Amino acid sequence: MIQLGLHPAPAHVIAHFSDTHLVGGDRALFGAVNSHDNLLLALGQLERSGTRPEAIVFTGDLADLGEVDAYRRLRSTVEPVAERMGTRIVWVMGNHDERFRFQSELFDQDGSNDPQDRVYDINGLRIVALDTSVPGYHHGDLSDGQLDWLTHVLAEPAPDGTLLAMHHPPIPSPVEVMAILELQRQDRLAEVIRGTDVRGVLAGHLHYSAHSIFAGVPVSVASATCYSIDISATPKTFSGVGGGHGFALVHVYEEQIVHSAVAVGDFEQVSGFSETFLAKIAAMSPAERLEVFSSKTSSCSVEDIERR
Numbered sequence: 001m002i003q004l005g006l007h008p009a010p011a012h013v014i015a016h017f018s019d020t021h022l023v024g025g026d027r028a029l030f031g032a033v034n035s036h037d038n039l040l041l042a043l044g045q046l047e048r049s050g051t052r053p054e055a056i057v058f059t060g061d062l063a064d065l066g067e068v069d070a071y072r073r074l075r076s077t078v079e080p081v082a083e084r085m086g087t088r089i090v091w092v093m094g095n096h097d098e099r100f101r102f103q104s105e106l107f108d109q110d111g112s113n114d115p116q117d118r119v120y121d122i123n124g125l126r127i128v129a130l131d132t133s134v135p136g137y138h139h140g141d142l143s144d145g146q147l148d149w150l151t152h153v154l155a156e157p158a159p160d161g162t163l164l165a166m167h168h169p170p171i172p173s174p175v176e177v178m179a180i181l182e183l184q185r186q187d188r189l190a191e192v193i194r195g196t197d198v199r200g201v202l203a204g205h206l207h208y209s210a211h212s213i214f215a216g217v218p219v220s221v222a223s224a225t226c227y228s229i230d231i232s233a234t235p236k237t238f239s240g241v242g243g244g245h246g247f248a249l250v251h252v253y254e255e256q257i258v259h260s261a262v263a264v265g266d267f268e269q270v271s272g273f274s275e276t277f278l279a280k281i282a283a284m285s286p287a288e289r290l291e292v293f294s295s296k297t298s299s300c301s302v303e304d305i306e307r308r
C-alpha cells in the first residue's frame, strides 16, 4: 500500500463476512434466495479486489439449519478461495448453527455440544471466536464458564491487541423484534472486557451494517452475504430483502481500527483513476500532490498527470 497521507500501512487487514445461511441440497433459502451463489459473489469480489487479508472471519449463521451438507458446501466454497489468497479462516457459531456439526464438519474434530470458543493468533493480533449461541434458541448468551474462560484468555495481552468475533452484537437494534433475539446478560460481558486489550467487537446477526460502542470498545456488525434486513422498511418489524448484501474490510492500524463496509454487486464504474495515475501521484512530493490533486484551481487534468 502506498502512503500518500499521514498514516502508514495498517499492521493487519481482516475480511469480515457474516450470515452466509447456506442450506443443504439445491434448496433456496425462503424458496427465494440462493445463499450459496451470493457467498460466491462476495468471495469473488474480495479475491478480485487484490486485498489479501490475513484472515476471513465469518461471524456466524453459517448454515441456516445446521445441516451437514451445508457445512461441507461452505468449506468446499471458502477453503479454495482462502488458500489462493493465503488467508486463514475463522469460523464463529451463530444461532442458526448447531454446535456438534459445526465442530465435526468445520474442524474435523469429534463433535460436541460444548461452546465453540477458540483463540487465533493472526500474526500478533488475537482474534477470540466467542460462541454466543444457546442450544435450541435464537437469542444469545454466554455461560459463566465461558465468561471465566474469556477472563483467563484476556488476562495476558496480545502484542497487537484483541478482536472479539461473536454472532450476537451487544448493541440495540431499531428493528424492534431483534430485541427478543439479542445477547442476554451483556453487563457480565462488559465487566470481563473493560480494561483489557480488546480493541473491537466483530459481530453479525442483524443482516445490516451497524456500528456502535460497548464497554468502551467499538462494535462493528457486518451485513449478511445471503439476504439483508431493510431497516428503512415500514413498519419497523423485520423485512428481509434480496439485495444490499455485503461484507467488511477491517484495517488495523497501530492506534485505530477502521471498518469499511463493502457492497456486493457488479456496479458500473462512473469515476476512477488508473494505476498509472496513482503511480505518478505517488512519485510527487506531498506539496506537489496537494497542488495538482487537492487544489480546486489545479490546471492539471488526470490525462496531464498520466502523460507526465
Ligand SMILES: [Fe+2]
Pocket: 019, 021, 061, 096, 205, 206, 207, 224
Ligand atoms: Fe442470520
Ligand SMILES: [Fe+2]
Pocket: 061, 094, 095, 096, 167, 204, 205, 206
Ligand atoms: Fe443470527
